[in-house]
Amino acid sequence: MDTVFGVSYDGGVVIATDQVNARSILMYQQNLDKIAELSSHSAMGVSGPNCDLVRFSEYVSKNLKLYELSNDGQKLSTHAQANFCRGELAKAIRKGPFQVNVILGGYDEKTPTGGSLYVMDYFGSCTKAKYGAQGYASNFCLSIMDRSWTEGLNEDQAVDIVEHCIKELEMRFLINQKNFIIKVIDKEGVKTLKFGSDPADN
């Protein structure tokens, strides 16, 4: 049911997810942050049960931190982080799978456009993509992205595409997802652009 999608642009990536945490007929919360920050310049939008979301994202981000601590502050590129993630998913699938489908996005200085996006599923398949969507959302969002995405987008244009996708979901997706959280990753790091609040919050 989770909506996870991402769009890359010239200078970074935008990742967006819904914020629903529900099971059966019960809505636990409407303000869940499903975009886990992995390192200073990378984050991962995760779909799947909340337990696996937390287990997997914390496992990955702490291991990446351990690498930095053990290797004299050396940072792993987004490509390396994505490969690490997919390796862990692949190892787990036949033992105790993480039932998560993720979209990992990050910024690296040395690459041509800076931003790169990786789409992975719970088997451990991984592909670098310009944009992507996981779950039912893909039925609605991919065609919008196919139409609107071009080379050389800037941050505002990428966020526009994301907003367009959100409007489409609000209009046509059966499951009501009131709040969406949008994070942008560029050379400054990871920043939260927009997020919604839970009705229970005062």
Next chain:
Amino acid sequence: MASSGSGYDLSSSTFSPDGRIFQIEYAAKAVENAGTALGLRCRDGVVLAVEKPLQNKMLVAATTGRRIHTVDEYAGVAMTGFVSDGRQIVNRAREEAGSYEETYGTKIPPTTLAARLSTYVHYFTLHGALRPFGASTLVAAYDPATKKHSLHMVEPSGVSYEYFGAAAGRGRQSARTEMEKLPTNPKTAGGAEGGEENLITVAEGVKQLAKIIHTLHDEAKDKPFELEMSWLSEGTGWRHAGVPRATIAEAVAWAKKEIEEAEEESEDDEMEE
């Protein structure tokens, strides 16, 4: 020479009263008595060279007993000392490079490879039943992510540094003196201002290393030897490869001529006196 161990040298898990671990020092001695290994970081690549003494006349030369090995697409290792010990380090280097690429999908950064070998070599200096490696390894590698090439040397103690020029084995002292004369440091190359463009190139480096090895080799005392050389450079696409035998032969011919001319000059000087 070195003070006697007198009881503190029986195990690598024992410090001496003056803070030394004799077993590690003895391991370093094993390296000091072996053929010279040299590494030079040049502007456009890294060159490795090892003097391989031919132990006896019945040896089929130019076959087995390689001292330089490729451990990854862009990384190579030269060793001296106990060759069998060095071989284990080479195997470990290949494993480390392979497993890094499997996990992270990228080539192992040179500093990380050197650090992993350091840790491995060091482990053998403090684990009960094991003995230290009696080999020094020179690691030449290129990092495609940062586009930088570098040279590291790992010693039997597990210590490793990055070098402009490194030497291990019999002729290391004189080799270091000779290598210091070459322009390898961008801060000082070609004069006070330095500059990248004044750095020695790989083509020149091959010749200079051949000359150093031949200068240090004493015809009377040392056994006849074979010269093994390898490089990674812009010219090889940064892949670690053996220097073609023809190029080595040319370099050796040039080196021998230079050495002869230098000898004649010094003979002339002597005669004039």
